[in-house]
Structures are given as structure tokens and as C-alpha cells.
Amino acid sequence: MLEDAGLQALREAARLSPDNLPLRRHLAEQLLAKGYLADAEAEFRAALVLAPKDPDITAGLAEAFVRQSAHGAALSVLEPFLATPGYPPRMGVLAARALLGEGDMGRAGHRYHEAVSRDPSVADPELAARLTVPPAPAYAPPAGPAAPAYATPADAPSGAEVEKAKQTFADVAGMEAVKESLRVKLLLPIQQPELFAAYGKRAGGGVLLYGPPGAGKTHLARAAAGELGAAFVNVGLADILDMYVGSSERNLRATFDLARRNRPCVLFFDEVDALAARRSDMRQAHTRQLVNQFLAELDGVDQNANEGVLVLAATNAPWYIDVAFRRPGRFDQLVFVPPPDASARAAILRILCRDKPLAEMDFDAVARVTDHYVGADLKGLVDRAVEVKLQQSISAGRPIPMTTGDLLAAAQGTRPTAVREWLATARNYVLHANESGAWDELMPWIKGKW
Structure with a gap:
């Protein structure tokens, strides 16, 4: 129950005229100024129904949330504005307060400094004293071969x-x-x-x-x-x-x-x-x-x-x-990034097989029978050949080297997964939806395959 007679009169007026946006906004701001935070939140919400994209009303609701320590809710309502260049600096300061409340001092400091640099009048000395992180400096490459410092996984989002x-x-x-x-x-x-x-x-x-x-x-x-x-x-x-x-x-x-x-x-x-x-x-x-x-x-x-x-x-x-x-x-x-050609397929097979027991291999022969295979398909082919060789090795009680014939046999039982379908889709865009020239790079490759 409000004890302030002036606020009671404003609330009654808003009840009688629920669609009066200036009146609702004024009531919400007065409630916020006098510390009636839950009531202010309710009035700002009602005002947002009438003006969903009003930045001042949104900022007022965010401040009500922040002062109630509902920092996540404050960031959620500010998010659509913060993602837009030139957002009101006041929102940046409110976001900094909410981020600090969530323990993210780094982002809070950067957000605060960015807002104040655009409008010094929104500076909050008390908040600034709590933020010890300066604005991000311009990047300078490492002076020597020392490895860069890495954040711990705990710093990572989601x-x-x-x-x-x-x-x-x-x-x-x-x-x-x-x-x-x-x-x-x-x-x-x-x-x-x-x-x-x-x-x-x-x-x-x-x-x-x-x-x-x-x-x-x-x-x-x-x-x-x-x-x-x-x-x-x-x-x-x-x-x-x-x-x-x-x-x-x-x-x-x-x-x-x-x-x-x-x-x-x-x-x-x-x-x-x-x-x-x-x-x-x-x-x-x-x-x-x-x-x-x-x-x-x-x-x-x-x-x-x-x-x-x-x-x-x-x-x-x-x-x-x-x-x-x-x-x-x-x-x-x-x-x-095109599918590998024959020489690239042979090189991929060499890399995939380099840590396995091998007889004398002819990777070029395997590459010639694996047209349209991509790296993932070739890895599957090698895995299938390895499974067969493992069974033979277990029976023999010793590692049996893998041969070219093993890879060729595995190729007989596999097919390229998705290149043909992708080519058909790409061809439609290259030939019929390339007014901007964005897919000119694909033109020679598509024509060479069709």
C-alpha cells in the first residue's frame, strides 16, 4: 500500500485512464525515484505494452530490475537495444551494473567505459570505483615466441x-x-x-x-x-x-x-x-x-x-x-573449399594411414577409384579397411600390414556421401541465382563437373 498521497492520486488516474502512456510513464518514474521498486516494475511493464520499443521505458524497467538484484532480467530486457549501434548510453551503464552484479567485472568495465565515452553525463563514480578493468587496449602481437595466455575453461560461455x-x-x-x-x-x-x-x-x-x-x-x-x-x-x-x-x-x-x-x-x-x-x-x-x-x-x-x-x-x-x-x-x-582432387585424395590417404602397419602402398590407385570422395569419406574408407585387418590380425596373433588391396576392397563397399547432392544444389544457384556475382568462383568448377 502506497503511503504517498501524490503517488496514490497518480495511480488512481492511471487506473481510470489505462491507455494514457505519458501518465503511466510518469507514475512508473515516480515510483522508481521513491523506491517502490516492485510497483515501478509493474508500471513500466504496463507502459511497455503500450510502447514496446520505447528506450526510456525499457531503461526504467531495467533499472527497477537492477535495484532489485534481478540482474539477469535486466540484461534480457536491455539486450535488443545493446545489440544495436548507437544505443542510449544510460543503457550501457545499467548493463554494466547488471554484469557486475553477475560477477562479470571484465565485460561490465568495457560496457561502462564505452557508454561514458559517448556521453560523460551518465558517469557513475560509485560504479566506476568498483570497476577495475580498463577499456580493451589496441592489439599488439607478442614480442617473442612465448605462447599467449589462455583463459581457463571456466571463463568460457555455455x-x-x-x-x-x-x-x-x-x-x-x-x-x-x-x-x-x-x-x-x-x-x-x-x-x-x-x-x-x-x-x-x-x-x-x-x-x-x-x-x-x-x-x-x-x-x-x-x-x-x-x-x-x-x-x-x-x-x-x-x-x-x-x-x-x-x-x-x-x-x-x-x-x-x-x-x-x-x-x-x-x-x-x-x-x-x-x-x-x-x-x-x-x-x-x-x-x-x-x-x-x-x-x-x-x-x-x-x-x-x-x-x-x-x-x-x-x-x-x-x-x-x-x-x-x-x-x-x-x-x-x-x-x-572444394572436394579433393585425385592428388589431394592420395595425400589424405597417406596422412590417414601414416601411423598404421603398411605394406608397399599405391595410394594413387585408390585415389583414382574414389572420385567425389571428401576427407570424411576417405576416413570412413580407411576405418573400414582397418576393421577388416584387425580381425585378420587377431586371428593370426600378430599385426598384419595393410595393403593397397585392402583399401580398394573397402572402396568397393562405400560410396561418397553428399557431394553429388551438394553439386546439384550449388549448380542451381550458380546458374540461376547469381545476379550479384557472389558465386562466380564456383562457375568453372561446376561446369567442369557437369
Whole structure:
């Protein structure tokens, strides 16, 4: 029961005129100012029904949540605005208070400093005194060969972890053109920073790897991290998607923050079309908001935010990705990862068999009968041959070397999994939906196969 006569009169007026937005907003603000937090929350909610996208009402509701220590609820209502460039600075300060309440001092400090840099009038000295983390500095490559410091798995959101990649490009058979493209576009700016800085090229960026399933896109991304000696964060859908509205966006933001804390870092999104699908195809507002958050993270809060963070993504269906992701500065660099040719298939087979007992092998002969096989198919073929050889070895009581005939026999019982179907789909887009020229790279390859 309100004891303030003025507030009682305002509440009665709002009851008699429930659709009067200015009156409801004024009542909510007065309740908040005088410390009636639960009542203020209820009035702000009622006002949001009348004006769902009003930033001042949203900020008021968030403040009511923060002052009630409902920090997760505050972040959820702020999320749609925070993902949009130029959001009200007051919201940034409120987000900082909520993040601090959840124990995330690093992100709270960055959010606070970013908001105050845009509008010094929102500064909160008490909050600033509690935040000891300065704004993220511009990236500088390590001075020597010392390994970068890695965050512990406990720092990772929703299961995403930082790892040290052991593979390098030497472990990737074939695909020399693809590896050279990744070197120039991603690795050299970090390996030779002075040269690239002279031309204004920053260390960071985004590349979208696309091609048929099993062609080695994930293997390439991990090898790129190993080639650089950088941290590697492999992000799966389960690390981002969450059933609660706002949580997926928060997981995505935390994943980028994890990579920024461990730069130089390769941040890899597999099956990225599930996170970056065309917004015009989406029916749910919160799924469109996830795409908006992804775009905002790729842009960064300032021009140096993603310095030293190499963002790689992989997809089998690049034509389903929102066109906004191909804007310069995001995934503007598309790299086609084709199925391996005969020489690459022979090289893949050599790598797959290098730690197994072998007789004299003719990998080229096996490569010739495995047209349209990708790396995953070849691994399955080798696994099948190994199973047969293990049975023979168990019966003989000793390891029996694997022969070319074993691999050829296994090839007789296997078929390529998905390349033909992918080719048919790609052909439709290349020949009939390529007005922008985005798929010109595929044209020679498709025509050579059909």
C-alpha cells in the first residue's frame, strides 16, 4: 500500500485512464525515484505494452530490475537495444551494473567505459570505483615466441573452450590454393604486422569457408590457428543457442569477449547458417535479434575491438546466409573449399594411414577409384579397411600390414556421401541465382563437373 498521497492520486488516474502512456510513464518514474521498486516494475511493464520499443521505458524497467538484484532480467530486457549501434548510453551503464552484479567485472568495465565515452553525463563514480578493468587496449602481437595466455575453461560461455591447436597446414593434404588464400587474408597480417600496418591493414577479419560436407573446413580452421600459434575457439550451436529469450545473444557476446581476451585467436563458427540465416526467412523476433547481435559483434564496439581476432565460419549452404554478413569488414571474404582432387585424395590417404602397419602402398590407385570422395569419406574408407585387418590380425596373433588391396576392397563397399547432392544444389544457384556475382568462383568448377 502506497503511503504517498501524490503517488496514490497518480495511480488512481492511471487506473481510470489505462491507455494514457505519458501518465503511466510518469507514475512508473515516480515510483522508481521513491523506491517502490516492485510497483515501478509493474508500471513500466504496463507502459511497455503500450510502447514496446520505447528506450526510456525499457531503461526504467531495467533499472527497477537492477535495484532489485534481478540482474539477469535486466540484461534480457536491455539486450535488443545493446545489440544495436548507437544505443542510449544510460543503457550501457545499467548493463554494466547488471554484469557486475553477475560477477562479470571484465565485460561490465568495457560496457561502462564505452557508454561514458559517448556521453560523460551518465558517469557513475560509485560504479566506476568498483570497476577495475580498463577499456580493451589496441592489439599488439607478442614480442617473442612465448605462447599467449589462455583463459581457463571456466571463463568460457555455455561450454565453449579455448584450446591450443596442434595441427598446421602441413597436416592438411592438398588445397594449396585455399591455404594460400587464408595465409594472405588472415595469417600474414599478424605474422608481419609492420608491413601490413604500413598499408593500413589490421590484424583480424572474417572469412567464410563454404563447400560440400566433409571437405575439411573445420580441419582447415584448426590448422590456421596452429600455423599461427594462436588460441582456437571452436563454437558449436549448443554453445550459443538457448531456449530463453536473450540468452543466446548473451552467449554469443561472451564468446566474442572470450576470443578478445585470448588474442591472437581464431574464433571458428561451424554450421554458421544456423546463426546467420536470412532475417527475411525468420518468423520469430528473437531469432532475428540473434542475427543482429552477430553482426554487431563482428563490427565491434570500436574499430580495434576485434584486432587480432580471426573469425572463421563454415557452412554447406552459403546462399542461406543473410546478405548483411557479406558486407566489407564482416564475412566479405568467401573461400570455396572444394572436394579433393585425385592428388589431394592420395595425400589424405597417406596422412590417414601414416601411423598404421603398411605394406608397399599405391595410394594413387585408390585415389583414382574414389572420385567425389571428401576427407570424411576417405576416413570412413580407411576405418573400414582397418576393421577388416584387425580381425585378420587377431586371428593370426600378430599385426598384419595393410595393403593397397585392402583399401580398394573397402572402396568397393562405400560410396561418397553428399557431394553429388551438394553439386546439384550449388549448380542451381550458380546458374540461376547469381545476379550479384557472389558465386562466380564456383562457375568453372561446376561446369567442369557437369
